[in-house]
Amino acid sequence: MNNSLGVYIHIPFCSSRCKYCDFVSSTGGEDAMREYVAALKGEIQARATDYVNYTVDTLFIGGGTPSALYVGGVEEIILHLRRSFNCDFTEATVECNPESLTENKLDEYISSGVTRLSIGVQSLSDNTLSALGRRHTAPMARQAVSLAVESGLDVSCDIMLATPYQSPHSAARDAEELSDMGVSHISAYMLSLEQGTPLAREYSCGKYSYDDDCAADIYQAVADKLHEKGFDRYEVSNWAKEGKECLHNLKYWKRLPYLGLGAAAHSLIGNTRFYNSHSIEEYLEGARDSSYPVIAEAVLTDKEEEEELIMLSLRTSSGLDTSQMGKEGRRYIERARRNPRYFNTHGDKIVVKDEFIPVLSQVTLLLMD
Amino acid sequence: MSRDQSNIRNFCIVAHIDHGKSTLADRIMDVTGAVSKREAKQQLLDSMDIERERGITIKLTPVRMEYEYGGKTYIFNLIDTPGHVDFTYEVSRSLKACEGAILIVDASQGVEAQTLTNVYLAVDNDLEIIPVINKIDLPSARPEEVKAEIEEVIGIPADDAPLISAKEGVGIEEVLAQVVDRLPPPSGDIDKPLKALVFDSYYDSYKGAVSIVRIFDGTVSAGDRIMMMSTGMQFDVTEVGFFTPNSRAVERLEAGDVGYLCASIKNVSDTKVGDTITSSVNPTPEPLAGFKEAEPMVYSGVYPADGAHYDDLKDALEKLKLNDAALFYEPEVSAALGFGFRCGFLGLLHMEIIEERLEREFNLDLVTTAPSVSYRVVTTSGETVEVSNPTMLPPAGQIDHMEEPVVKAEIFTPPEYVGTVMELCQDKRGTFVNMTYIEAKRVMLEYEMPLNEIIYDFFDSLKSRSKGYASLDYEILGYKRGDLVKMDILLNGELCDALSLIIHKDKAYARGRVIAEKLKDIIPRQLFEVPIQAAIGGKVIARETVKAVRKDVLAKCYGGDITRKKKLLEKQKEGKKRMRQVGSVEVPSEAFMTILKFDK
Numbered sequence: 001m002n003n004s005l006g007v008y009i010h011i012p013f014c015s016s017r018c019k020y021c022d023f024v025s026s027t028g029g030e031d032a033m034r035e036y037v038a039a040l041k042g043e044i045q046a047r048a049t050d051y052v053n054y055t056v057d058t059l060f061i062g063g064g065t066p067s068a069l070y071v072g073g074v075e076e077i078i079l080h081l082r083r084s085f086n087c088d089f090t091e092a093t094v095e096c097n098p099e100s101l102t103e104n105k106l107d108e109y110i111s112s113g114v115t116r117l118s119i120g121v122q123s124l125s126d127n128t129l130s131a132l133g134r135r136h137t138a139p140m141a142r143q144a145v146s147l148a149v150e151s152g153l154d155v156s157c158d159i160m161l162a163t164p165y166q167s168p169h170s171a172a173r174d175a176e177e178l179s180d181m182g183v184s185h186i187s188a189y190m191l192s193l194e195q196g197t198p199l200a201r202e203y204s205c206g207k208y209s210y211d212d213d214c215a216a217d218i219y220q221a222v223a224d225k226l227h228e229k230g231f232d233r234y235e236v237s238n239w240a241k242e243g244k245e246c247l248h249n250l251k252y253w254k255r256l257p258y259l260g261l262g263a264a265a266h267s268l269i270g271n272t273r274f275y276n277s278h279s280i281e282e283y284l285e286g287a288r289d290s291s292y293p294v295i296a297e298a299v300l301t302d303k304e305e306e307e308e309l310i311m312l313s314l315r316t317s318s319g320l321d322t323s324q325m326g327k328e329g330r331r332y333i334e335r336a337r338r339n340p341r342y343f344n345t346h347g348d349k350i351v352v353k354d355e356f357i358p359v360l361s362q363v364t365l366l367l368m369d
Numbered sequence: 370m371s372r373d374q375s376n377i378r379n380f381c382i383v384a385h386i387d388h389g390k391s392t393l394a395d396r397i398m399d400v401t402g403a404v405s406k407r408e409a410k411q412q413l414l415d416s417m418d419i420e421r422e423r424g425i426t427i428k429l430t431p432v433r434m435e436y437e438y439g440g441k442t443y444i445f446n447l448i449d450t451p452g453h454v455d456f457t458y459e460v461s462r463s464l465k466a467c468e469g470a471i472l473i474v475d476a477s478q479g480v481e482a483q484t485l486t487n488v489y490l491a492v493d494n495d496l497e498i499i500p501v502i503n504k505i506d507l508p509s510a511r512p513e514e515v516k517a518e519i520e521e522v523i524g525i526p527a528d529d530a531p532l533i534s535a536k537e538g539v540g541i542e543e544v545l546a547q548v549v550d551r552l553p554p555p556s557g558d559i560d561k562p563l564k565a566l567v568f569d570s571y572y573d574s575y576k577g578a579v580s581i582v583r584i585f586d587g588t589v590s591a592g593d594r595i596m597m598m599s600t601g602m603q604f605d606v607t608e609v610g611f612f613t614p615n616s617r618a619v620e621r622l623e624a625g626d627v628g629y630l631c632a633s634i635k636n637v638s639d640t641k642v643g644d645t646i647t648s649s650v651n652p653t654p655e656p657l658a659g660f661k662e663a664e665p666m667v668y669s670g671v672y673p674a675d676g677a678h679y680d681d682l683k684d685a686l687e688k689l690k691l692n693d694a695a696l697f698y699e700p701e702v703s704a705a706l707g708f709g710f711r712c713g714f715l716g717l718l719h720m721e722i723i724e725e726r727l728e729r730e731f732n733l734d735l736v737t738t739a740p741s742v743s744y745r746v747v748t749t750s751g752e753t754v755e756v757s758n759p760t761m762l763p764p765a766g767q768i769d770h771m772e773e774p775v776v777k778a779e780i781f782t783p784p785e786y787v788g789t790v791m792e793l794c795q796d797k798r799g800t801f802v803n804m805t806y807i808e809a810k811r812v813m814l815e816y817e818m819p820l821n822e823i824i825y826d827f828f829d830s831l832k833s834r835s836k837g838y839a840s841l842d843y844e845i846l847g848y849k850r851g852d853l854v855k856m857d858i859l860l861n862g863e864l865c866d867a868l869s870l871i872i873h874k875d876k877a878y879a880r881g882r883v884i885a886e887k888l889k890d891i892i893p894r895q896l897f898e899v900p901i902q903a904a905i906g907g908k909v910i911a912r913e914t915v916k917a918v919r920k921d922v923l924a925k926c927y928g929g930d931i932t933r934k935k936k937l938l939e940k941q942k943e944g945k946k947r948m949r950q951v952g953s954v955e956v957p958s959e960a961f962m963t964i965l966k967f968d969k
Contacts, residue, residue, distance in 0.1 A: 192924035216919035361921040
């Protein structure tokens with residue numbers, strides 16, 4: 001009997017670096033990309049032997065910007081994956097940016113078996129986009145979204161909350177417009193100012209200001225609008241029309257097995273977490289001698305698993321199923337019942353009440369030891 | 370083989386803080402060859418980190434030196450004295466051990482508050498005083514004016530005062546020559562019964578409590594049976610000796626000597642500073658005059674930040690107490706802070722030093738409550754109760770009136786700051802007593818002031834208002850009736866006992882407002898709104914609100930990398946552990962200290 005496996009493939013290339021980003025990415029040219037894809041293929045092959053008992057049912061190619069890859073690159077990767085792993089995709093997502101999503105690439109994705117596109121729209125306001133250092137404009141974003149929707153693939157858009165020049169009203173208007181265009185999934189993340197990024201510097205020198213209450217208002221406005229538009233919040237930052245939830249992302253929250261391939265990709269297999277080097281250079285080196293070393297491997301203790309399960313599953317609308325936790329589960333149910341202001345309990349399940357989702361970490365701590 | 374007392378000189382150095390006392394002491398040791406320079410650094414200054422960092426002397430270390438002068442060898446016993454007002458009693462005891470004092474005055478700063486206090490103490494103890502003007506190497510030095518100041522303000526001739534730079538080693542020989550020529554030798558009677566003054570003590574893990582003594586009459590040797598005159602406790606002497614500055618055992622100490630005495634004494638508190646030691650076989654009829662028990666003036670609750678470290682804190686206090694008879698502590702329980710101790714200190718500096726040592730030397734993370742003085746509460750039934758912890762105050766209905774300690778404060782300041790300093794004193798409920806122009810550039814203000822007002826931020830405010838020029842000294846006058854009330858702080862409607870304080874009625878409104886505002890900034894937003902109220906009795910006098918938190922970080926989780934989210938949660942969890950639970954409200958430890966500093 002085969003276990004299902006999610007595969008995440010990291011494409012660490014972008015046409016330029018956004019001002020808020022501190023993630024692994026390179027603005028390298030086609031040669032660098034080809035070298036990387038070759039390494040990736042090597043890793044796919046090398047790892048595959050450990051997963052003969054698994055079937056890959058969800059694939060997520062993220063980045064970076066997978067759509068920034070040369071034409072044919074994504075196809076090459078997926079083909080190689082199919083050759084090396086048992087694949088039966090229920091869902092296969094490619095992350096795209098508006099400026100690099102072309103009809104050619106769309107055709108390439110569709111013919112490779114991609115079912116879903118996740119577009120980094122971030123905002124439909126030019127002021128905001130340029131403050132974030134995005135390469136695309138609002139009209140380009142609209143064009144990419146309609147192109148994607150017309151292709152018949154499931155389309156998800158990332159939007160960023162609490163960004164420069166954004167108001168609760170404008171954020172809700174963006175969400176509404178995307179919904180009206182036929183997008184069936186929206187991921188809305190709060191801007192997080194990472195140390196050392198140009199945007200963080202601009203905030204600290206006073207070019208923009210950040211206000212927690214305003215951020216909360218923006219989040220709430222978007223949540224309300226999406227609710228009105230028939231979306232369900234199935235996870236803190238993710239909304240979907242019925243049946244359009246991202247199955248791959250759900251694996252992260254449900255602690256189902258996923259394997260990350262490529263630089264900086266993280267994996268969870270059973271009770272072991274591991275990841276590849278965050279440096280592209282180091283990753284390529286590992287490919288050259290075919291060693292593909294994982295950088296850190298941690299076998300989680302029962303306690304750690306328990307805490308992860310709480311932290312991750314409370315993010316979802318289906319909540320924490322304490323029946324998975326054996327005896328320990330009772331304690332958590334009781335704790336939740338003692339805090340009825342924050343939690344709903346149904347049988348063995350604990351779900352954070354809607355109004356406390358924006359302060360989820362604090363609420364989560366109420367359950368933890 | 371008794372020594373010739375005429376060759377002995379027992380003296381100390383007195384000065385205002387920072388006028389160069391320790392530097393001169395080091396220099397004198399260099400010249401007399403007591404220690405090499407390298408050793409001096411390691412042995413003398415390493416004794417207590419805090420002393421060095423703060424540039425103050427807390428423990429008294431008498432050093433015995435030999436000095437060749439005019440073909441004769443003299444024995445110098447240099448007794449260092451603490452330079453801070455908290456330790457005035459210790460200073461007075463060590464002055465008693467001397468026949469003379471070197472008075473250092475900074476050549477640019479002139480006479481300061483503690484210069485005067487210490488000189489008065491020296492005069493009270495009939496010491497011969499040698500004024501010395503230090504730091505003449507500084508461009509701002511004005512030795513002639515300072516000489517005039519010494520003559521006018523202190524009233525001692527300063528014409529022959531050596532002009533020195535202890536830092537540069539200039540003029541040291543002249544100081545030593547004057548020590549020989551001008552200071553009288555001791556004049557005790559070696560044949561009389563033993564009479565020795567304890568002027569300091571410390572704990573040694575091998576020898577037990579070691580008494581540092583000045584022998585006035587008689588002799589003492591190992592094997593003698595001695596008696597502490599204040600308690601009647603008896604001990605067998607195991608060792609006597611000198612500090613050079615390392616301890617060096619000798620056969621006996623005689624009248625005129627300064628040295629140490631070990632007698633298997635378990636606690637420092639059994640060898641009290643100021644006590645007289647005599648022979649239990651042949652006791653002296655009269656002890657030396659002026660013995661006082663060290664009395665704490667300032668109290669504060671000291672709690673471990675992590676309740677699990679209560680026993681560590683207890684051990685640490687026990688160890689410190691071994692060496693510091695003035696430290697007082699007793700167990701205390703607070704609803705907000707758990708198990709801890711109510712500690713009594715000689716003053717604010719003493720408090721800061723103890724707290725710093727607990728944190729540094731014992732690696733403890735502490736939460737301390739605002740310092741309080743000890744109030745006298747006269748109840749309606751006519752009883753008098755001492756209260757140093759506001760939560761222990763009897764119910765308002767049972768209080769007839771309250772009394773608070775008042776001090777006489779002497780403030781030295783340049784005339785341009787007189788206005789602002791007087792305003793500050795007035796604001797701190799001071800009663801003006803006197804103002805004296807010491808010379809064109811220095812004014813001495815005398816105020817009678819509640820100690821309670823001084824222990825908060827008076828000293829800091831004084832310094833900032835006078836750009837650092839004003840200096841302060843004070844002595845306790847006694848207790849005075851005051852219109853005092855207990856102010857409570859309520860968080861989300863629940864009383865936080867560790868934040869209660871006793872305060873003058875007229876100050877309560879303003880302080881209540883400031884504390885509420887500060888707490889509002891310090892208490893993090895929680896899952897619900899937290900009202901902060903300052904109240905007297907049942908009456909709320911100030912209110913602020915900490916709004917409920919509305920969002921956490923909801924950042925993207927890239928490619929299944931949950932490490933950031935885990936770290937963030939771990940951090941929040943840690944943060945939560947450091948919080949104190951007051952009812953339903955989480956309060957950071959700093960909150961309990963905020964009411965310390967309330968000046969805007």
